[in-house]
Amino acid sequence: MNKYIKNFLIIFALGISSGLPFALISSTLKALLVDAGFTIKTIGFLSLVTLPYSLKFLIAPFIDSLPIPFLTKKIGHRKSWIIFSQFLLVIFIFLLGIFGIQSSLLAITIFAFLIAISSCAQDIVIDGYRIELINKNDQGLATSFYVYGYRIGILISGSLALFLADKISWNVVYLIMSLFMASCMLATLLAKETRKNWQNKKTNFLEWFKNFVLDPFYNFAENKGWYLILLFIISFKLADAFAGNLTTPFLLEVGYSKTELAGILKTFGLFATLLGVFFGGVFTKKFNILPTLWIATIIQGLSNLSFAYLAKIGYNIDLLYIVVFIENFSGGIGDAVFVAYLSSICNLNFSATQYALLSSLASFARGVLSSSAGIYAEYFGWFTFFIFSALLAIPGILFLLILTIKKFQK
Numbered sequence: 001m002n003k004y005i006k007n008f009l010i011i012f013a014l015g016i017s018s019g020l021p022f023a024l025i026s027s028t029l030k031a032l033l034v035d036a037g038f039t040i041k042t043i044g045f046l047s048l049v050t051l052p053y054s055l056k057f058l059i060a061p062f063i064d065s066l067p068i069p070f071l072t073k074k075i076g077h078r079k080s081w082i083i084f085s086q087f088l089l090v091i092f093i094f095l096l097g098i099f100g101i102q103s104s105l106l107a108i109t110i111f112a113f114l115i116a117i118s119s120c121a122q123d124i125v126i127d128g129y130r131i132e133l134i135n136k137n138d139q140g141l142a143t144s145f146y147v148y149g150y151r152i153g154i155l156i157s158g159s160l161a162l163f164l165a166d167k168i169s170w171n172v173v174y175l176i177m178s179l180f181m182a183s184c185m186l187a188t189l190l191a192k193e194t195r196k197n198w199q200n201k202k203t204n205f206l207e208w209f210k211n212f213v214l215d216p217f218y219n220f221a222e223n224k225g226w227y228l229i230l231l232f233i234i235s236f237k238l239a240d241a242f243a244g245n246l247t248t249p250f251l252l253e254v255g256y257s258k259t260e261l262a263g264i265l266k267t268f269g270l271f272a273t274l275l276g277v278f279f280g281g282v283f284t285k286k287f288n289i290l291p292t293l294w295i296a297t298i299i300q301g302l303s304n305l306s307f308a309y310l311a312k313i314g315y316n317i318d319l320l321y322i323v324v325f326i327e328n329f330s331g332g333i334g335d336a337v338f339v340a341y342l343s344s345i346c347n348l349n350f351s352a353t354q355y356a357l358l359s360s361l362a363s364f365a366r367g368v369l370s371s372s373a374g375i376y377a378e379y380f381g382w383f384t385f386f387i388f389s390a391l392l393a394i395p396g397i398l399f400l401l402i403l404t405i406k407k408f409q410k
Contacts, residue, residue, distance in 0.1 A: 003192075007133055008145045013187035014082070014126045015149020016156070020181055021089050021119040023157040024096070024174070025049055025112040027248045031162055031261075032170050034252050036103040044374020047245050049112040052120045053363035059117075060124045060356035061212035067200045076193030078129045083188050085122035090182045092118060097174020120363075127359065128352025131343055132194040143339045144281045148274060151332075155270045156180055163262035216350035220357070223345065225406050228399055233361045235396035236293075236338060238369060239301040240331060243389040245373040247307070247327075250382055255315040264320050269328040276332020281340075283333070289341050290404060296337045297400055299330040301393020308386035338362070 026047070033043045052059075063081055067073075071080035092114045099107035134142040157177050164173045203211070220226060251261055283292040306323040313319055342362075346354040377385045 007192065008142065010187060010191045011130055011134070011142050012145045012149040013184065014130070014191070015146040015151075016153040017082075017086060017149075017181070017184035017187070018119070018123050018126055018146075019150035019153025020157045020177065020184070021093065021115050021122075022050075023154040024093060024161070024177055025115050025119075027158055028161045029096075029100075029108075029112060030246075030248045031165065031252065031258060032100050033108075034249055035165075035170070036100075038105070039374075040246070040249055040378055041374045042105070043249055044246060044377070045371050046109065046112070047371045047373075048368065049109060050116050050363065051368060052113070052116040053123075054360050054368055056120050056124050056356035056360040056363070057353065059121060060128075060353040061208075061216075063121060063124050064128070064352050065200070065208060065212045072198075072200075075189070077195040077198040078125055078132075079188055079191060079193050081125040082122060082129070082191075083185055085118050085125065086181060086185045086188065088118040089115060089122065090178045090185075093174055093181055094178040097171040097178075100174065101169055101171045123359070124352055124356045127355040129191075129194055131346060131348065131351040131355065133192065139340065139343045141281070143343060144277055144336060147277045147332075147335050147339060150335075151270055151273050151277070155267065159262045159265075159267045159270065161262075162258045166257065166259045166262075212353065216347075216353040217357070219347050219350055220345075220354055225403060228403050228406070229345070230358075230361055232396060232399035232403060233342070233358055234364055234369075235392075235399055236297060237300070237334070237362055238396060239304055239389055239391075239393035240334065241370040242373050242392050243304045243307060243386055245370040246377055246385075250307070250311070250377075251320075253382075254310070256320065260317070260320075264317070264324055268321060269324045272325040272328035273332035273335070276329040276334075277336040278332075279329075280333040280336030284337055284340055289337065289344060290407065292333075292337045293341060293400060294404075296330070296334040297393060297396050300334045301390050301397075303327045303330040304386050304390040304393075308383050308390070311382035311386060 029046070030043050033046065038046075067077065068080040068084050071083060074080070075083070092111050096108065096111040096115060099111060130142060130146060131139070157180070161173050161177060164176065223229060248261065248265070251265065252258070256264075280292065280296065283295060303326050306326045310316070310319055310323050342355060342358045345358070373385075373389075376388060380388060
């Protein structure tokens with residue numbers, strides 16, 4: 001097989017590995033919690049288990065500088081960390097299913113949190129690996145392959161998991177998901193190592209701290225308006241994350257079955273997302289990053305209004321197809337543009353740590369800022385809640401406006 005094609009297929013497979021655990025501790029776990037009888041407030045706050053995704057920048061320096069005993073010498077630095085994190089995910093996903101059917105909130109929280117830690121460690125290595133493996137001119141195409149894989153991973157742990165949950169018990173569902181995760185390890189073994197001659201250099205703490213913690217941050221701070229870039233990254237997905245935090249509980253409450261959600265929200269939603277990713281890639285190539293960021297920021301916020309309309313109408317299968325298409329198509333555009341944007345502003349010498357910092361800030365909106373969504377939903381009701389969530393796109397629009405003005409003032 002052509003090495004060029006093989007590299008893109010590896011990126012695609014690693015995208016599946018990244019997407020699979022995330023849905024299991026977000027939308028799919030929320031369906032399990034609904035079945036177990038937990039309140040909307042509890043379900044909303046449980047999104048805090050995804051906090052490690054917002055703290056990637058604290059973990060990345062250790063992953064960049066420390067070896068995995070035995071494995072690093074055998075298969076390389078990047079591959080050893082990916083395999084190690086995937087192995088942990090297999091174990092923790094299986095255990096989450098075991099304790100999930102016992103409705104033990106403490107155990108569910110612990111194992112969901114451990115999945116999040118292992119998953120974010122995997123993401124850190126994969127992001128650094130992807131940026132190192134693919135040359136800069138092909139990063140946009142590599143991003144599309146990665147996002148496609150990521151979304152298929154979510155399809156497996158979202159749509160398939162919800163479908164199976166209507167037929168079999170949740171512990172068996174999570175066992176099957178852990179087996180899917182185990183299969184992802186095969187792709188890692190076939191991957192090309194990007195740090196072949198990597199060695200663990202013995203340094204004192206101060207030297208380590210400077211080389212792996214301070215230098216990546218100082219390098220990024222050389223970008224003009226770097227603080228505005230960080231604020232924009234935090235707010236870019238805020239509206240989407242706030243509404244998405246409770247999409248599954250909302251639709252279950254309206255009256256849709258898990259099988260209907262598996263077919264429409266997840267499977268048809270994947271089609272809409274992949275179409276959005278395709279258009280996002282086309283827009284980025286044709287109009288460059290900045291104009292496409294404008295398109296993505298605005299339509300992601302406006303798409304939440306479709307859920308507000310659904311909250312008014314109630315159960316309606318045809319309308320759900322339209323709402324899901326609008327939401328996922330706009331989200332697909334946002335995903336493709338955003339990953340390409342983050343990759344484009346990373347320095348190759350600090351790829352893993354810098355990307356971890358930037359993606360951590362994006363996850364901050366998804367995890368921490370959206371954790372209070374359940375309170376707003378209970379207080380406002382679903383219709384007003386989705387209207388309010390759409391307004392949360394305004395900060396991102398304002399920061400992007402300032403960045404745009406500064407760009408043309410250069």
